[in-house]
Amino acid sequence: MENRFARFHPLVSFFFYAGSVSLLILMLHPIFLGLALVIILLLNFFHDRLSGLWRWKFFLITTFILMIILNPLFNERGRHLLFEVGTHRVTLEAVVFGGMNALSIIGVIALFVSYNVIMTPNKLLFLFAKILPQFAVLLMLTLRFIPLMRRRLEEISVVQRSKGISVSHGKWKRRVRTGMLYVQTLLTYSLEEAIQTADSMKARGYGMSTRSSYEYFKFRRADVLAIIYLVILLSLIIYCRAFGYGFLTVYPVMEAWQLTHLDIGALTSYLMFLSFPLFVEAGGLFRWRLSN
């Protein structure tokens, strides 16, 4: 099923992801982070049934565990002593602080997985082409060249194996030397071939006048509404955050986790901001049901 959210103008998607990442970093509060993570998981589920996230599972879990363990290991501050290992104090504050950072980081990673699904290189290129046309061409070439170089390196290794030269057999010293030769060949070859790419670019008038850019996306009414919705929510949250709401102070003295009225207001806006893609998908599904 195609994503409805993916059909928005790239600016909307970009704004959503940029806003969400900042929120995950700014709003360090266990309740906020926990709920955010649930929403992001749901988001990923809607995109690709979590298959993208599944590939990152080891990285996510190890990061999470490491961060939770490392903070108490190096940080003894805090009043609420949980237990002592030898002379090392393990405090509740350290565990909570580590835990919040861990949640924030894996939240950001999970968000990036969803970002990869929605923000295709195409869209990114489109956004950049508006501001920095030359940079956009560079980005486009890079996007093509990285996989190209990888394919070429594979090809070199296959051809060399046919000659009986390989990096997986023989003495270490020799293998390293062969590896260097591979890279050298890859670079000379790629440079040689790039001359033709350059010619082809020049032949199509590259660098002759100011570039325009093909408009792949149109800014529609729905996009305007989405941007207004997101901007209002984000401003509200940041306003609250500026006055210290939606944030758990851990050091020097840990606050109570309890939420004040304004905290709840901030939380609501926060959840509404993050679940924007979910609303879009749900709305789409609903309308589809109705019409059928």
Next chain:
Amino acid sequence: MAFIELTNVTFTYPDCSAPAINNLSLKINKGEFVVLFGASGSGKSTLLKLLKKEIQPHGQLMGQIVIDGQPVQETEGLANEIGFVFQDPENQLVADDVLHEMVFGLENIGLPPTEMRSRVAEMVHFFGAESLLARKSHQLSGGKKQQINLASVLLMQPIILILDEPTAQLDPVSTREFLDMLKRLNDEFGMTIILAEHRLEEVFTLADQIIMMENGQVQIEGEPKAVIPKIWNSVNRDYVPSIPGLFLSMNGEGSVPLTVKEGRSWVQKALADVYDEEEQVSTPLLDDVRIRAKSISFRYEKKADFILKELDLSLKKGEFYALLGGNGSGKSTFLKLMAGLLKPDIGKVLYDKKPLNGYKHHELTKRIGYLPQNPKLFFLQDTVEKEIQETMAQWELADASEADSLLAQLGIAHVKTSHPYDLSGGELQKAALACLLLRKPEVLLLDEPTKGLDPISKRRLAEILLELHAAGMTIFMSTHDIEFAAQYATKCGMMFQGNITSEDIPKKFFKGNFFYTTMIQRIFRDFAEKAPMTLEEVKRQCASTKL
């Protein structure tokens, strides 16, 4: 005045003593279809690049190049008026998806988005490429890539289209399709087209004017029908395609036939009694199987589609097998599997009745010589000589004179100290072949060895291969060059959808095909049961009937 006019043009590359273009004068009229041909290094590419200011090579240019009454050096806004398509489909691509690639030129000239839209819509429709727009460019076949390149250039609405061997890497069907496109552009839009090409069978029928270049000079020029007899009577007989070749070798009278249609009507009149020859006894093959593929299946990634599907093949000792098939049908992959470079997912490859994985790595490499499609990747050292020394050290060969005599035999002794990338396509291939032959393999696997070779280099390659074959070498090659396969191979196979769908001796193999068959066979196909396939066969048969 002519549309494009070159007067006494001489061009010398920096650090070169001899000029690449030597006092060349040429006139091309508006709306003409011009075909440029000649040996590699005769200055075709240089000449083409000189016509377009943006990509003129560095060097010393003398003489006048005038396009539409304006000297090229002084033009400013000509960038979009001359379109240029290069040889390699892959290297011309800039973007990683098709739509970006198409609009690249338009963006460069700063066209407003609305106009871009309408031009793209029109062009995509003309090419029937709607379904390709969102694809990644590297996933397309070579033929499609080249069409996208052409589309991208055409979007800029050029009045002159220059193409430098655009079909060198394409299979026969894609080539046909691409040339048809050019023909349409020339016919329907009056576009002036200048095309450099090695494979002349088909392009001669399209051309208004053909120009043969040699050593930076125009050797012969004029209308194809008028000029072909001249080429036939010169030392460059190899360039004459087989249909006019047939006509000329029979001393035919009247106008020279170029197309299959013309060829047929001439044959009907003139050669009515030629082709009643008795079946030629095919040389009995040894029954010893050298390499055997037992229902192998292969795919590059776990969830991808199978590229090869339950493929069976026996390559017998002393065979010269030519594998034909479209771009992307899996020929290269199959060659790599046979060389043990890739492992089949299902099935087995046997070498002398023993599975490949039963051999140690170097045992296998010693027996099988593999020439990759792109011989540039073969060389790790920076001169040919060093590469040969490395090979000799690797295989513990001491006799340096053997290497020298091999190089001399292949005719590339003069390039010993050059960097591999400075060699021409043919030389590079022979240098790689020399490195292979040093270790005296029992089987040679060649991946499209005829690609991008001019007719003379091609004949030399054939001579080398035939010599090796006569000495007992088993040869397996993939190729797009049907004439080559028909003339030299002892067996041909067709790869389609990951399987070898038919195989036979060339004579029987080409009989039923429409596209994958030789020009001569197309002429004779309805006339006789045993239609001849190559010029040599017709000549032989004629000789026998006259006796």
